[in-house]
Amino acid sequence: MQSENEKDLIKFVPFNSCINPSFWFELNKVKLDDYMLNDDFKDLKGFCSTCSSNNLPPILNFDYSSFKKNVDKTKIGHENVIIVEGQIKIFNTINEFNLLDKNKLIDEFGQTIWNDIKSTKALDDPNRLNRFCLIVFANLKNYVFHYWFAFPALTFPLKSYYQLRKTKFLDYFSMEQSELILENMDRFQLNFKSHQSFFAINFETLDVFSVREGVNLHNCGKKVLFGLYDPNSQSNHPGWPLRNYLALLALKCKKTEYETRNFEIVLFRDRYHGGERKSNLSLIIEVEIFNISENEEKINTIGWERNEKSQLHPRIVNMSGSMNTEKLAESAV
Amino acid sequence: NIADTFTPVLKESKFRETGFITPEEFVIAGDFLTGHCPTWQWANTSNPKACKDYLPPEKQFLITKNVPCTKRCRHLMESFRNTQEKVIEVESGEGGWVDTHFLDTNTAQGANLAHEIVDEKEKNLSEGELKNIKDLEREEDDEDDDEEALDMDEYDHNVIDDDETTLITKPKAKLEEAKQNVNLANNEQEDEIFIPTRTYDLNITYDNYYRTPRLWLSGYDENNKPLTIEQMYDDISEDHAKKTVTFETHPHIPGTLMASIHPCRHAEVMKKLMNLMAESGKELEVHSYLMVFLKFVQSVIPTIEYDYTRNITI
Structure with missing residues (x-):
């Protein structure tokens, strides 16, 4: 521990x-x-x-x-x-x-x-x-x-990202909730010509939104989980696409008075086995992010x-x- | 392929009597496969000239990528021999194409049984056997190294990248050392370790001459380098390696030769399987044709772990 x-x-x-x-x-x-x-x-x-x-x-x-x-x-x-x-x-x-x-x-x-x-x-x-x-x-x-x-x-050598907590998707949400999320996720993808790598989930309604809408909701004080299709399967680490995503969130989401703030990120791992869809590898990690500004000096x-x-x-x-x-x-x- | 071009397209459905399917039925079965196993996807052709007009342009063939293949066939056979000798029966001459532990088991669910045995076997692999497999693989690696004499005079590219937030995959040999150390340290699992594996891209095309689906494979080694033809034979069961697997140009993918399971006996095998199902009171619906096909293909490439629904029993 x-x-x-x-x-x-x-x-x-x-x-x-x-x-x-x-x-x-x-x-x-x-x-x-x-x-x-x-x-x-x-x-x-x-x-x-x-x-x-x-x-x-x-x-x-x-x-x-x-x-x-x-x-x-x-x-x-x-x-x-x-x-x-x-x-x-x-x-x-x-x-x-x-x-x-x-x-x-x-x-x-x-x-x-x-x-x-x-x-x-x-x-x-x-x-x-x-x-x-x-x-x-x-x-x-x-x-x-x-x-x-x-x-x-992008890396910000003075401002790293820390992982505070890790929960399995299926422990975080109930069976009904996760099914609803999967459904909403698939519906969300239908709106786009190409598959979206990143998305946002409204914690209250479990609706799935674009990152832009997610950022807006977040900035209005709503609880939002930011998610991505994670190409990695390991239980301890996220895949590469999370890196630049965190930079985007750190810059675009409203800052707090503190130096850091926490986000909950859904590492969505959509896996199929024997013709069945499995979410057991999906994770939700709580990440501590340093505030970054547009004129960051060391990138x-x-x-x-x-x-x-x-x-x-x-x-x-x-x-x-x-x-x-x-x-x-x-x-x- | 001239024969393919000039063979009239099969219109009338009689897959139950003959094992043949029409292009329409191929599309129905393909839709069912991609619907249930989304790792499989429809692909269109890169070259408009290669587009088969008997298939919709966006549904020319099926594709699944990055399918893991962790063991070589001989490892599988070794493990079988060690514990489950009676499962492996030497192939009887008649119908030599059909894999014994697939069809000749008396139970209606022969295929499932075979799978269960494989799964069980995996669990039962003793430490010693595991070590053997690793030794074998290490030998292979040593051989590979000879090829890499190419990059002897490596230019210093001077790339700086000492970032501590990147998880660096270590070369395979070191990884195994690390893994063994992890085992010794007993569950002090800080980092879960990937054992790099071979992977395969699989394609299913419709063969108009044989009027059946046809499976194509292209493999990659643990470092994602394309496998040579000889290397790919490691993943094709001995009974089929030099007989039914041929290297030909893919009808849709340009350039290189690709390994393919020759479809000359496919219809016959499919018919047998359907008869077998009929005996146990089941009738194959055409949309499940590819599922059964993939199940039967598993006897040729038993260690390639592609996805298909196992709910269909034979």
Whole structure:
């Protein structure tokens, strides 16, 4: 048990990128036919399941459809998928890839998120809080790809977040209440073209609202639980998307006279097993947040993905086994 | 695929007599599957030319991603052999396609039984066996390391990221050490530890030539790197590995070759299953076709933990 003075720093579980081989095939194609030598940032999409399996870390998926523009969920059928928008930069030489100032790049991405939070953009479209950046050097001769993902997250080094209490969703709410919430949640999602990562629950009525409405209610003195679809399954830690969400809440919710205040956050983990919906992994955590202001001086952005050896280095994938046309012809015989 | 293109589309429903389904029935069964197991979703095709006009454009095939696969097939077989020998019977020659512990059990609920045994088995795994499995996996890892000679001259990218609020996943070997230490320390569970696992993306397409669903798989290792064909054979039951699993181009997903369970015997197996159900007085409704299909596919890929309703008994 922790004493009252010793509070737990929240530890967030970062995203893991998972790239379907069809992504590299498509990348090859757009690089040769479309981008050519142009190495500007281009739009790219990642997909995060809202009902991933238990025992997996948060995963962001990429495949052939990541390059498509205007993915409309009603057309594509990704109903249980959160589309994460990000950008890709394909370098022409390995040198440029290596020499790029990675710290500067992620800071720029962080700055964009911070600007979205300060303006109304993030409140209007909270999915903007989830972002990624991908840099690639593609050796098209031998199908070797050097790549590195970043999932930019804002940190305020002097103002951390602490976890005070953790309750299971099913202990916090009664059976009837949780069923009602699930129903309201599904109805809420129907109002949007793309699946919303973040939402708010009115504690009294159990209605589900957008974050913007949640912030308004909260500022009118109503008790609001702020929630998110948590791609993580571990019982002790929230997934990465909570980070920028807390920054938004800390800035946009009305401050108290104290230095800190508490929020109750719903880590909603929508899981299915044997054709049944389970909420037993969902949690409600009470979080202590420092007040932040628009002219915060010390903001860092973190989020470069570690490689398989847990180092801050790019990853390398060799696709020659499945993309090399000669080899393909051989194995087709 | 030319045969697929020129085969006339099946119009008349006779899945109970033949095991074949029409594209309409595929859509009905697919809607039922996505409705009950939302980890499965409809997907449309990336390439308008590959769009099959006998299926609605937004319902070209079914997809589920990031399906965990924690054990290799041989581990499963080993555990079976150790305690439940009679369950594993050597395949009899006739109907060799059909998995024995799936169909040949006399009870009407053979499949369920097999599942229960697997579950029970998991619980009963003794420490020693667990250790064996880990040793095996560690050996695999050592092999993998040879491949990574590529990043020998690693450039120092100088990225600063010493944030104490990020939970860093440690490489697998260290993780297991850590896990063992946790076990020793007996329940002092500060941090729950993920054991990284292989995962699979599964697709179900409609095969117009064989007039049945067809399952496709693409796998990833513990670090989310695509598995090679050879590596994927580890997750396909021995009886089927080189016989019924082939590597072909996916009708909708461009580029690479993908592992697929060849549909040449699907209709036959489905028919058998329906007969079996009929004997125990049940009738397969067409919307449950894919549920039963997935249950039967489990005999080919027994360690891939995809979701389907187990309420359907055979």
